[in-house]
Amino acid sequence: MGSALFDKVLVANRGEIAVRIIGTLRRLGIGSVVVCSEADADSLHVELADEAVLIGPAPVSDSYLRIDKVIDAAVRTGAQAIHPGYGLLAENADFATACADAGLVFIGPPAEAISAMGSKVQARRIMSAAGVPVVPGSLDNASDLDRARQTADEIGYPVAVKAAGGGGGKGFRVAHHPQDLASALEGASAEGQRFFGDPSVYLERYLHNPxxxxxxxxxxxxxxxxxxxxxxxxxxxxxxxxxxxxxxxxxxxxxxxxxxxxxxxxxxxxxxxxxxxxxxxxxxxxxxxxxxxxxxxxxxxxxxxxxxxxxxxxxxxxxxxxxxxxxxxxxxxxxxxxxxxxxxxxxxxxxxxxxxxxxxxxxxxxxxxxxxxxxxxxxxxxxxxxxxxxxxxxxxxxxxxxxxxxxxxxxxxxxxxxxxxxxxxxxxxxxxxxxxxxxxxxxxxxxxxxxxxxxxx
CATH class of the missing domain: 3.30.470.20 (ATP-grasp fold, B domain)
Structure with a gap:
């Protein structure tokens, strides 16, 4: 029995969020397709879905993060839309664009909105311009130590140093005193490059126990x-x-x-x-x-x-x-x-x-x-x-x-x-x-x- 929404949706995720999305699809009469790695071939989300497509070995870089394989799985199974869940490709603007290019509906925001919010520095600038209150700090890249010192002096210590592309606690350091700033910048920048491919950082006033x-x-x-x-x-x-x-x-x-x-x-x-x-x-x-x-x-x-x-x-x-x-x-x-x-x-x-x-x-x-x-x-x-x-x-x-x-x-x-x-x-x-x-x-x-x-x- 089909739905007036979509006939078939591919879930580009795994684990409990994939299972949770499948539950709603089933209730609405929408067919479900999942992708899976070799490690997940016998997992619950594969068992519950109407169809499953194996897309690679266990590492996410070889399976769940492969945009080309996910798109191909959707096209080959006749899915009309892709739900990314959270994590993995959920906040990847290139993935949202690839879905549109393949004639698939991305069940999420426009790629432009993902890109705008993907950089925390850019997001702070946009929000500040819209009148949304942001924590006092820099509205642009603060990687330069002299510039960072000037900003830190203006907002007062302690300051939080954050990777522009950060999230999940990665690319986050606190400088409690001026002598801590250089190492905090270095640490946050290195983690930003390692986890998000972006070494730029910004500064915020550190709020204790908010x-x-x-x-x-x-x-x-x-x-x-x-x-x-x-x-x-x-x-x-x-x-x-x-x-x-x-x-x-x-x-x-x-x-x-x-x-x-x-x-x-x-x-x-x-x-x-x-x-x-x-x-x-x-x-x-x-x-x-x-x-x-x-x-x-x-x-x-x-x-x-x-x-x-x-x-x-x-x-x-x-x-x-x-x-x-x-x-x-x-x-x-x-x-x-x-x-x-x-x-x-x-x-x-x-x-x-x-x-x-x-x-x-x-x-x-x-x-x-x-x-x-x-x-x-x-x-x-x-x-x-x-x-x-x-x-x-x-x-x-x-x-x-x-x-x-x-x-x-x-x-x-x-x-x-x-x-x-x-x-x-x-x-x-x-x-x-x-x-x-x-x-x-x-x-x-x-x-x-x-x-x-x-x-x-």
């Missing part, structure tokens, strides 16, 4: 843009998220409306369409633009739980040219949702990945519980890929109820054969810092959570 708050936006091809409220992603390790929740704790309605309006302005300033996220830092009641993620986010689940919307479905409808079926006034928040990333990592060893075979796997069930997973018993967690096994989400009428349900679910979640972050999540969500709505930064960095678990990682 809340990491992001806003989900949706924009159609008819000029309509709305926000779906905010998420709090402050619990991080090495600037990578571990726990997310929606809505953010202790944000008054007036500030929520202000942050949402900023996000809408940011999206409109680059001609954005599809689902996207405007990330920012909330410090002393002020919201500063950080970056825009031009894709669906890992943590989109908590927004879905409090708005009763399927964001992948909305992406499909936008890509097919449909207008948004609601206005900002139609949208409300219902309850509270928390997501824990169940990574195959050993938190007792500084969150080192823990690859291996999953020898037992049992998911918890219960009211308000959702699990987005890409594995079953017997699945391999490969060292070639991101170590996230699943996302455990709990919803409740209140933050306290959502937390209680999450703790119960964590107790009922069995993953054997690899170490996971389940003990870490249990300890952090049981802490007084979490119950007070604090960022919990000290629990992560000083590993004081270990006192609660006795070292069980």
């Amino acid at each position: 809340r990491h708050v992001e806003v989900q936006v949706l924009a159609d091809q008819h000029g309509n843009t709305v926000h779906l409220f905010e998420r709090d992603c402050s619990v991080q390790r090495r600037h990578q998220k571990l726990i997310e929740e929606a809505p953010a704790p202790s944000i008054p309605d007036e500030l929520r409306e202000h942050i949402g309006a900023i996000a809408v302005t940011a999206a409109q300033s680059v001609g954005y369409t599809s689902a996207g996220t405007v990330e920012g830092l909330l410090h002393d009641g002020q919201f500063f633009f950080l970056e825009m993620n031009t894709r669906i986010q890992v943590e989109h689940t908590v927004t879905e739980m409090v708005t009763d919307l399927d964001l992948v479905e909305q992406q499909l409808r936008i890509a097919a040219g449909e207008p948004l079926p609601f206005t900002q006034a139609d949208l409300t928040i219902h309850g509270h949702a928390i997501e824990c990333r169940i990574n195959a990592e050993d938190a007792t060893r500084n969150f080192l990945p823990s690859p291996g075979r999953i020898t037992a796997y049992t998911e918890p069930q219960g009211p308000g519980i959702r699990i987005d997973s890409g594995v079953t018993t017997g699945a391999m967690v490969h060292p070639h890929y991101d170590p996230m096994i699943a996302k455990l989400v709990a919803w409740g009428e209140t933050r306290e109820e959502a937390t209680e349900r999450m703790l119960t679910a964590l107790d009922g979640f069995t993953v054997a054969g690899v170490r996971t972050l389940i003990p870490f999540h249990r300890a952090l969500l049981s802490s007084s810092q979490w119950s007070k709505g604090e960022t919990c930064a000290d629990l992560v960095t000083d590993r004081s959570w270990l006192k609660t678990t006795g070292g069980d990682g």
Whole structure:
């Protein structure tokens, strides 16, 4: 049975996000095609898809990042559109352009919007010009040491040095004093070149222990843009998220409306369409633009739980040219949702990945519980890929109820054969810092959570 949207969509991803997208495609009566590497030939996303195309060996550079092979797979199987998920090719403007050149619909924003937000320096310039507040700092390349010193003196120490193409905590250094600036520049620039092929960096005032708050936006091809409220992603390790929740704790309605309006302005300033996220830092009641993620986010689940919307479905409808079926006034928040990333990592060893075979796997069930997973018993967690096994989400009428349900679910979640972050999540969500709505930064960095678990990682 076909759909008025598309007959067949190729999912250019793997793991839990591929499985999650396939679920929406199936519900809408749309055929699904996936690509896979040799390492993923027996994976869950391959099993669930209607069709699968092998595109190369395990390394992503030889398989999932091969634009030519992904495009060829879509054309050969008769797919009309490609959903990139997140990571891999999701924010690759060349991939979006290649889809268009091949007559395929890219289920995401225009290539121009991806390019505009791809460089953090360029994004800061665009947002500043649009009246969106940015953290005080440089609006151009600050790689030159003398120029960087001048900027740092103007904004005041400590300063954050960031790679222009950075993300995921890579290409990030802090100079607490003038004598630290040269090494911070060198380190951030080197990582920028290594991970993103761009050595340019910029400077920002370093904000101590801010809340990491992001806003989900949706924009159609008819000029309509709305926000779906905010998420709090402050619990991080090495600037990578571990726990997310929606809505953010202790944000008054007036500030929520202000942050949402900023996000809408940011999206409109680059001609954005599809689902996207405007990330920012909330410090002393002020919201500063950080970056825009031009894709669906890992943590989109908590927004879905409090708005009763399927964001992948909305992406499909936008890509097919449909207008948004609601206005900002139609949208409300219902309850509270928390997501824990169940990574195959050993938190007792500084969150080192823990690859291996999953020898037992049992998911918890219960009211308000959702699990987005890409594995079953017997699945391999490969060292070639991101170590996230699943996302455990709990919803409740209140933050306290959502937390209680999450703790119960964590107790009922069995993953054997690899170490996971389940003990870490249990300890952090049981802490007084979490119950007070604090960022919990000290629990992560000083590993004081270990006192609660006795070292069980």
